[in-house]
Amino acid sequence: MKRRSGLIVLALVVVGGAVLVCACVAVFGALYFLLPRSSPTVISTNPVATGAPVATLAPVATVPVVPQTVDAACAQRLDSDVLTSESESAGEGTGNDQTLVTYQVRGDSLSSPDFTQVASDLTGFQQDLTDQKKIWDLFTAIIPADQRSEVTSFEIFTDGKGGDLGSVLQSDDPRDWILQMDIQDSGNFTDTSTTLVHEFGHLLTLNDSQITTDIPVFNNPDSQSIFEQEAASCPDYFTFEGCTHSDSYLNRFVQRFWSPILAEWQTFQWETNQDQLDQDTYDFYNKYSDQFVSEYAATSPEEDIAESWMFFIFGPKPADTSIANEKVLFFYDFPELVSLRAQILGPLCVASQQP
Numbered sequence: 001m002k003r004r005s006g007l008i009v010l011a012l013v014v015v016g017g018a019v020l021v022c023a024c025v026a027v028f029g030a031l032y033f034l035l036p037r038s039s040p041t042v043i044s045t046n047p048v049a050t051g052a053p054v055a056t057l058a059p060v061a062t063v064p065v066v067p068q069t070v071d072a073a074c075a076q077r078l079d080s081d082v083l084t085s086e087s088e089s090a091g092e093g094t095g096n097d098q099t100l101v102t103y104q105v106r107g108d109s110l111s112s113p114d115f116t117q118v119a120s121d122l123t124g125f126q127q128d129l130t131d132q133k134k135i136w137d138l139f140t141a142i143i144p145a146d147q148r149s150e151v152t153s154f155e156i157f158t159d160g161k162g163g164d165l166g167s168v169l170q171s172d173d174p175r176d177w178i179l180q181m182d183i184q185d186s187g188n189f190t191d192t193s194t195t196l197v198h199e200f201g202h203l204l205t206l207n208d209s210q211i212t213t214d215i216p217v218f219n220n221p222d223s224q225s226i227f228e229q230e231a232a233s234c235p236d237y238f239t240f241e242g243c244t245h246s247d248s249y250l251n252r253f254v255q256r257f258w259s260p261i262l263a264e265w266q267t268f269q270w271e272t273n274q275d276q277l278d279q280d281t282y283d284f285y286n287k288y289s290d291q292f293v294s295e296y297a298a299t300s301p302e303e304d305i306a307e308s309w310m311f312f313i314f315g316p317k318p319a320d321t322s323i324a325n326e327k328v329l330f331f332y333d334f335p336e337l338v339s340l341r342a343q344i345l346g347p348l349c350v351a352s353q354q355p
């Protein structure tokens with residue numbers, strides 16, 4: 001569930017009083033998450049390094065008390081400032097994710113930092129505990145505690161500017177999740193907040209209250225035959241995390257929006273040549289670009305719902321009913337998510353005003 005930088009822009013444009021969501025780089029020029037290539041949805045079971053407790057980084061940021069209703073002016077500013085601003089994370093990255101530090105999560109606090117041995121040019125990022133803490137504090141400030149209890153590790157990594165921006169993945173225990181953030185792509189509020197909200201979209205839609213973990217696939221993430229065998233016994237959408245529950249957000253989203261295109265997308269999901277996979281994904285996006293809020297959304301249903309979630313949080317309620325907009329409107333059908341949006345937007349607004 002990596003979030004990558006990308007090449008296409010989604011601009012929210014007010015035309016004749018109607019808010020249109022359009023992918024329109026050439027016309028509007030608002031550069032947004034550039035995505036030159038896709039990344040497959042793969043469970044990684046990278047071992048989380050543990051070490052003797054070294055220190056505990058207690059939260060220093062005071063979580064602001066925020067109203068449960070959305071401040072319209074601030075929401076509009078977030079929309080115009082964040083969703084349409086140029087990302088500083090554009091780029092390809094090095095193609096090589098380097099883990100720098102892994103923290104254990106205890107509520108809002110980070111503890112037991114485990115420092116990976118890295119090349120000397122990365123030690124500055126590795127020792128930048130202040131900026132690492134800042135990313136974590138933003139996450140805990142904007143996501144309510146009861147919505148992130150499955151996050152048990154926080155990892156700082158980098159693959160240079162651009163490339164992978166962040167990701168979430170299951171831990172050795174599939175009920176537990178690791179939040180990973182690229183410190184080189186977390187240098188400003190816009191990039192950090194959008195990536196955190198996107199990653200939280202995965203946690204919201206892939207946690208074990210939504211999906212029954214498939215242990216054979218979890219233990220054999222590279223096996224197409226095991227995946228297909230397990231998928232055959234799932235009556236609903238089957239993802240690498242397992243069989244989605246019928247009433248889960250992801251299954252409803254897939255049934256509603258992906259039914260006509262899912263089989264076509266599945267034809268190239270096991271492509272082992274990365275360049276070919278990138279090309280196939282790019283062609284797929286181009287063919288159905290009017291259905292997606294961003295190019296990256298076309299990577300998979302899982303990325304599509306996470307990107308649409310991000311636009312649901314940051315953007316205004318769409319006025320027209322293009323398929324891309326319907327995907328944003330999808331979340332408005334769930335009162336608990338409308339309430340959660342307000343809970344996230346409040347501290348997001350506060351954080352966006354801080355230096």
Ligand SMILES: [Zn+2]
Nearest residue numbers: 001002003306
């Ligand atoms: Zn993602």
